[in-house]
Amino acid sequence: MPFRDDALAGQHIVISGGVGAIGLHVVRALTSHGASMTVNDVIEPEEAQRRLSEAGIQPEQIHYLRGDLTRTVDVEQLVESARARFGPIHTTLCHAGMVIAKPLMEYNEAEWDRIMAVNTKSAFLLGQASVRAMLADGIKGHLIFTTSWVAETPWPGIAPYIASKAAMNQLMRSFARELADKGIRANGVAPGIVGAGMAKRQWDTEPDYRARAEKAIPLGYLQAPESVADAFLFLCSSAASYMTGSVLLVDGGCSLYPMD
Template identity: 50%
Template sequence: MTVAAQRRPGMIDLAGKSIVISGGAGALGVAICRHLVELGARVTAFDIATADEAATAFGQLPAGLSYAQCDVSIPEDVQASLQNVADAQGPIDVVCCHAGLVDVSRVQLYDLKRFDALMNVNVRGTFVLAKEAASRWLTDERKGNLIFTSSWVHQVPWPEITPYAASKAAVNALMRGFAKELAANGIRANSIAPGIVAAGMALKSWNENDDYRRRASVAIPLGELQPVQSVADAMAFLCSDLSSYMTGSVLTVDGGCSLFPAI
């Protein structure tokens, strides 16, 4: 049975769309990629992981998903990778600037080299990929859809991840700038702001750190870690034509975390 035949009635239809997502081999990126393919998209995952590491992360690349090793902080890498996607699949419709790092330390102990490394991926890498994608659409006189991954902490202080929170505030500022400057060219830009997701470092901390689990439990009004699928669903919505009248918006899907502090 084909992927298309497996789609449930009422599901978002991404058939025919070519989507690029950075950070695609990460814990959350893998789930997003799989869901977008399930909805009919042709997806190319960019990541710094090797092809073997990506194969391990995905288990097996599903039909409709391609992988490219790419450092999004390097313009030449991004230019070449986007060109390869266009040569193989035709014009790109959606670019998801999803790649990001999180690093935990109290502010007074935060090492500047770690700070620079985080900002290099979260801010510079996001800007480079969005800029190169927009430049291609402008040159080709095509409409485009940029999606940025932010976080609920872009506006809510959370202990020990202050540089990460600052980077996500910067991501939203970049998104709004792209949206404002490129709307007349038919290029849209929006962000998704997830909460405390059951993947990666958050899940590890929840399972292994009693103090973190206590604090996080208080911060989530809906009372449980955010299901990975809820992020994938929101990303699919922003990739789809259902979001066609949205630009410059932050789609907050966080279980109420942004209501923190709880009373």
């Protein structure tokens, strides 16, 4: 990727769900371009450190904090601990997510509530707490929400997830609209069908899903998680400084589905 190695030097970036499959690639890409990162996940610290170190991420550029970001108290702790470790937050990546895959008519209320909480509510709470900190610190910061190509396309078998990501797109646009006059920006990254994490788990275990997915990617191959990380690198860089309220779709053409 043709960005200078110091493209993000001096930036403090917070990420939720940062030791998941895609998150690790994002953390590696951003720290290797000079960012300091506060990394959150629900994973125990020992396991998180093992994953971060296995991914070749420099420990001095990372502050890890376990927390369930569906809870306000954990969100506030994360933001405070982040500022105490690396100072004012410049960018927050609302990246944590989950999926439960099944036909629409089989979901129960608890499953709907959990998906909306992990994907959408946590993004709202973390976005709001981050903006409060940015305003207090006098930072013209940036929120980036990980949504998905399915936010615009009703891909079967994950209906509540699709609704949660569509809600995140509009939440992002509301942050962008209401905070623009403070110089705070908000954007989204919408990956396609990635060969890592939740899509790869379905690809490996559900033959029907795999058969559908094989036909649904116009470029013809699963998305490399590195390409998602590249989109974050671009959005975190000064090259994207005039963007706010946009969703950067990086999906190999999936959203062109259904194809002939």
